[in-house]
Amino acid sequence: MIKRIHRHYWFALVLLIGPMYTAAGQAADSLALMEGELAPVVVTATKGAKELQNVPIPTSLITSEDIAQQGAVRLADLLAEQPGLQIVYDHGLGVQIQGLSSDYTLVLVDGEPLIGRVAGTLDLERLTVSGVDQVEIVRGPSSSLYGSEALAGVINIITKAPANRWTGSLQSRYQTHGTSDLNLEGETTIGRVGARIYANRYNSDGYDFSPDGIGQTVSPFTDYTVGGRLDLDLTDRTALRLSARHNWLDQSDEVGLLTDNVRVPFDNEAALRDWNIAPVLTHRFASGAKLTTSLYASRYRTDTQIRDATTSALESRSQFDQTFNKAEAQLDLVLGTQHLLMVGGGVIGESVEADRVAGGSRSTQHVFAFAQHEWLASERLDVNVSARFDAHNEFAPVLSPKAAVLVKPNERWRVRASIGSGFKAPTFQQRYLDFTNAVQGYSVYGSVDVVNALRQLEAQGQVRGFLQDIESLEEIEPERSLAFNLGAATDIGERWSVDVNGFRNHISNLIEASPIALKTNGQSAFTYFNLSRIVTQGIETKATFEMNDAFSFMASYLFLDTFDRDVVDQINAGSLFARDANGRDFRLSRSDYGGLLNRSRHSGTFRVQYRHVERGLTASARAIYRGRYGFGDTNGNLVLDDDSEYIAGYVLLNLTVTQRITDAVQLQVGAQNLTDHTNTTFIPSLPGRLLFASLQVGLR
Amino acid sequence: MRNRLFSTLFVAALLVFSGCDSSSSEEFMPPEVQMAVDIPADPIVGFGPRGPVGAGVITFYSLRENRIVPAADSASAAWDIALQSTTIFTNGGASGPGQGGAQVVEALFEEVTEAPATGYSTDATSGFAIPTGSGNGWYNYNPQANVVSPIPGRVLVVRCADGTFAKIRMMSYYKGNPANPTSADESRHYTFEFVHQPDGSRRFE
Numbered sequence: 001m002i003k004r005i006h007r008h009y010w011f012a013l014v015l016l017i018g019p020m021y022t023a024a025g026q027a028a029d030s031l032a033l034m035e036g037e038l039a040p041v042v043v044t045a046t047k048g049a050k051e052l053q054n055v056p057i058p059t060s061l062i063t064s065e066d067i068a069q070q071g072a073v074r075l076a077d078l079l080a081e082q083p084g085l086q087i088v089y090d091h092g093l094g095v096q097i098q099g100l101s102s103d104y105t106l107v108l109v110d111g112e113p114l115i116g117r118v119a120g121t122l123d124l125e126r127l128t129v130s131g132v133d134q135v136e137i138v139r140g141p142s143s144s145l146y147g148s149e150a151l152a153g154v155i156n157i158i159t160k161a162p163a164n165r166w167t168g169s170l171q172s173r174y175q176t177h178g179t180s181d182l183n184l185e186g187e188t189t190i191g192r193v194g195a196r197i198y199a200n201r202y203n204s205d206g207y208d209f210s211p212d213g214i215g216q217t218v219s220p221f222t223d224y225t226v227g228g229r230l231d232l233d234l235t236d237r238t239a240l241r242l243s244a245r246h247n248w249l250d251q252s253d254e255v256g257l258l259t260d261n262v263r264v265p266f267d268n269e270a271a272l273r274d275w276n277i278a279p280v281l282t283h284r285f286a287s288g289a290k291l292t293t294s295l296y297a298s299r300y301r302t303d304t305q306i307r308d309a310t311t312s313a314l315e316s317r318s319q320f321d322q323t324f325n326k327a328e329a330q331l332d333l334v335l336g337t338q339h340l341l342m343v344g345g346g347v348i349g350e351s352v353e354a355d356r357v358a359g360g361s362r363s364t365q366h367v368f369a370f371a372q373h374e375w376l377a378s379e380r381l382d383v384n385v386s387a388r389f390d391a392h393n394e395f396a397p398v399l400s401p402k403a404a405v406l407v408k409p410n411e412r413w414r415v416r417a418s419i420g421s422g423f424k425a426p427t428f429q430q431r432y433l434d435f436t437n438a439v440q441g442y443s444v445y446g447s448v449d450v451v452n453a454l455r456q457l458e459a460q461g462q463v464r465g466f467l468q469d470i471e472s473l474e475e476i477e478p479e480r481s482l483a484f485n486l487g488a489a490t491d492i493g494e495r496w497s498v499d500v501n502g503f504r505n506h507i508s509n510l511i512e513a514s515p516i517a518l519k520t521n522g523q524s525a526f527t528y529f530n531l532s533r534i535v536t537q538g539i540e541t542k543a544t545f546e547m548n549d550a551f552s553f554m555a556s557y558l559f560l561d562t563f564d565r566d567v568v569d570q571i572n573a574g575s576l577f578a579r580d581a582n583g584r585d586f587r588l589s590r591s592d593y594g595g596l597l598n599r600s601r602h603s604g605t606f607r608v609q610y611r612h613v614e615r616g617l618t619a620s621a622r623a624i625y626r627g628r629y630g631f632g633d634t635n636g637n638l639v640l641d642d643d644s645e646y647i648a649g650y651v652l653l654n655l656t657v658t659q660r661i662t663d664a665v666q667l668q669v670g671a672q673n674l675t676d677h678t679n680t681t682f683i684p685s686l687p688g689r690l691l692f693a694s695l696q697v698g699l700r
Numbered sequence: 701m702r703n704r705l706f707s708t709l710f711v712a713a714l715l716v717f718s719g720c721d722s723s724s725s726e727e728f729m730p731p732e733v734q735m736a737v738d739i740p741a742d743p744i745v746g747f748g749p750r751g752p753v754g755a756g757v758i759t760f761y762s763l764r765e766n767r768i769v770p771a772a773d774s775a776s777a778a779w780d781i782a783l784q785s786t787t788i789f790t791n792g793g794a795s796g797p798g799q800g801g802a803q804v805v806e807a808l809f810e811e812v813t814e815a816p817a818t819g820y821s822t823d824a825t826s827g828f829a830i831p832t833g834s835g836n837g838w839y840n841y842n843p844q845a846n847v848v849s850p851i852p853g854r855v856l857v858v859r860c861a862d863g864t865f866a867k868i869r870m871m872s873y874y875k876g877n878p879a880n881p882t883s884a885d886e887s888r889h890y891t892f893e894f895v896h897q898p899d900g901s902r903r904f905e
Contacts, residue, residue, distance in 0.1 A: 261746075464825070464826065465825075465826035465827060515833060515836075518826075518827065518832075522787070522832070524833055575806045575853070576853070577806075577808070577851075577852035577853025577854075578852050578853075579850075579852040581879070583871060583879075585808050585809065585852040585853050585869070586808070586852075587808070587853070632842065632844050632845065633840070633842055634845075634880065635849070635852065636839075636840055636849030636850055636851055636852055637840070637851060637852050637853075638835070638840050638842070644880075
């Protein structure tokens with residue numbers, strides 16, 4: 001564990017304006033060098049380098065050492081063990097932060113957003129941890145710096161900078177279900193040019209919980225990622241960084257299609273292509289100001305083809321193509337000895353092309369500007385205010401302010417408080433969807449085109465009646481949040497540290513589909529409205545204990561309370577009911593209501609680590625507890641209230657042992673879900689016990 | 701069940717009471733809770749391009765007589781409600797020649813001791829007295845489980861074809877009134893309990 005080194009606040013100033021990824025290096029004062037340890041530096045919470053312990057916003061950090069010790073290969077595996085985070089499957093493995101589902105968390109690579117969400121989920125299984133230096137998790141809204149989607153938090157994956165001499169590594173890992181991960185990395189710096197590349201192949205045979213059915217629970221797949229970065233010191237003050245990443249994922253399986261009321265197997269081939277590239281130019285002026293300009297281009301495509309199993313004739317095909325391009329500039333200014341000012345802005349262009357998009361393809365533009373002022377009032381007080389303005393061509397502009405404060409009453413205590421707002425722009429689906437269900441006959445229209453679509457439907461004689469005047473339909477607005485975080489961290493002696501954070505998120509304007517018209521076929525036509533309001537609140541706690549050089553312990557617990565405010569209003573008004581096991585109805589009371597689905601009231605992690613430096617041995621065992629949570633409604637009132645609507649809580653045990661064989665060769669074995677816990681009905685995404693072994697060879 | 705027993709006892713007590721005191725012979729006689737079990741509502745006969753289809757059969761039902769009315773009498777005031785999949789017609793307006801109408805009351809069945817004086821809708825071409833669609837009228841549709849379940853705490857107060865009042869509590873949309881229906885159960889079979897007040901008043905208790 002890293003010791004905390006006290007610094008003067010002016011030193012933090014130097015840190016803040018230094019180049020992002022060498023800030024830690026610059027910060028290395030003689031004391032740190034003597035101890036051989038540095039205070040960890042993060043860049044996400046304030047869009048600039050800052051020591052983790054001086055960040056006024058709840059932030060956690062996963063280092064490359066943590067990643068190596070756990071033996072994680074995909075980001076989903078890594079985050080599954082993090083305190084306060086919950087990995088939830090919904091069209092991919094997404095992360096739940098502070099009780100908000102994964103569409104409310106922004107995922108960045110080196111500060112640039114990843115695209116390609118399916119039903120709101122950005123599948124974290126898509127992302128290799130290869131080439132990752134650290135992962136920063138900021139909890140609470142950060143829309144004041146990052147804009148849309150940063151309501152629950154921001155996950156920023158920071159890639160490794162090229163080492164200053166030639167090194168390389170080769171790692172191969174084999175796991176249950178024919179899963180393998182092959183990874184090759186190389187890096188060097190020659191003069192003013194540093195380069196780093198990696199190539200990763202991840203494939204699996206998948207697994208099947210219902211061998212009698214058609215297709216597997218998880219289909220076999222092969223995934224390739226190549227990426228790298230080029231760091232050029234153009235002058236002593238000007239640096240160019242070019243990073244790029246390309247991901248190919250191919251999956252093939254059988255799918256059962258209803259033919260004459262019988263399920264018949266068809267071949268299902270799916271391909272995903274995803275790339276992004278980001279040149280970033282930074283210039284440090286003699287005055288201490290720093291200008292960062294960046295361009296970012298990204299594209300995400302999927303192509304799914306269903307073919308007849310014998311004739312290979314194409315049965316159906318669905319394609320999705322999304323681009324996200326951004327240009328941004330950020331200026332960091334130092335004003336005197338106590339003030340840091342950051343201003344920035346940029347423009348974003350997005351496009352989407354898909355079968356269910358009205359008109360086939362759409363594109364939008366949007367501009368934004370942000371500012372942050374940091375006042376280092378004294379050694380004990382750090383105040384940070386920020387705001388961002390987003391103007392979009394399809395919905396009302398959004399202003400997202402935030403204020404945060406860090407107080408250090410003494411050497412041992414750090415108290416953080418923040419209040420901020422977040423927003424989430426309506427998704428492509430909510431804006432452009434044009435979909436009629438072939439089986440049921442209902443239709444759903446995105447908000448941008450709904451009036452035209454309904455007029456067309458009416459002209460075709462398919463409308464029985466409108467539920468409201470469609471000419472007076474209001475445009476849907478972004479979903480908004482207001483959040484409070486209050487926390488404290490302290491060190492007790494040299495060995496203990498405790499971090500507690502309480503939070504409350506109010507989300508309003510939640511966008512949901514609701515009927516707008518009755519069709520002549522008896523079904524409804526739907527569009528999207530700003531409807532519900534939810535609250536998530538809770539307490540995150542984490543404690544670490546370093547017993548001695550060999551053993552260290554970490555325990556975390558999250559208490560989470562969530563609810564839909566309209567449901568609570570209904571309960572208070574006495575108009576929400578439930579039906580008991582005897583078929584009798586009764587009025588629901590507040591204590592019957594279990595809140596939002598998929599949220600565990602109690603969850604936690606426990607980790608014990610052992611290391612023997614001389615023998616080159618490290619071992620860690622982790623337990624991840626997820627308390628019971630609701631999966632759906634069984635008694636007809638569509639809210640979570642009955643015991644039969646919960647999935648029982650469970651514990652997963654993970655184990656990793658790493659042994660260094662020689663200076664260059666390292667062997668790792670481990671197990672995930674050691675007790676083989678499964679729930680094939682409700683959690684098919686949870687495989688049984690996985691055993692793995694990996695060999696890593698350093699090349700130099 | 702307890703409620704029915706209670707009603708029966710109550711009626712018995714009234715009878716005993718009225719036998720003792722002739723002056724209370726005009727005492728209010730609460731109508732009994734009756735059951736309608738597994739009333740078919742256009743059961744599924746096959747699958748078309750838009751999913752399951754019935755034969756297009758509407759079941760006409762008399763709450764006054766607690767029996768199915770032959771379809772031949774559909775143009776008469778002999779029926780009070782008619783059932784076709786999740787849609788419930790009432791005998792009035794666009795649906796029939798009677799005085800029928802209905803409203804959905806948010807309350808426990810026992811709490812509706814009197815039919816509301818106002819607030820009834822009749823079937824029209826733009827919509828039904830008992831609104832259709834999940835969450836709007838008497839049922840919720842759970843798309844994950846593909847199950848239709850009655851919304852707890854919804855009482856359908858129906859004005860019958862002859863202007864008398866009834867209150868209905870839906871119990872099941874599945875044959876045999878299974879405790880936890882699944883999509884494998886045979887749908888489009890209504891089981892409900894109801895109280896019909898034949899004396900023309902709005903009082904149920």
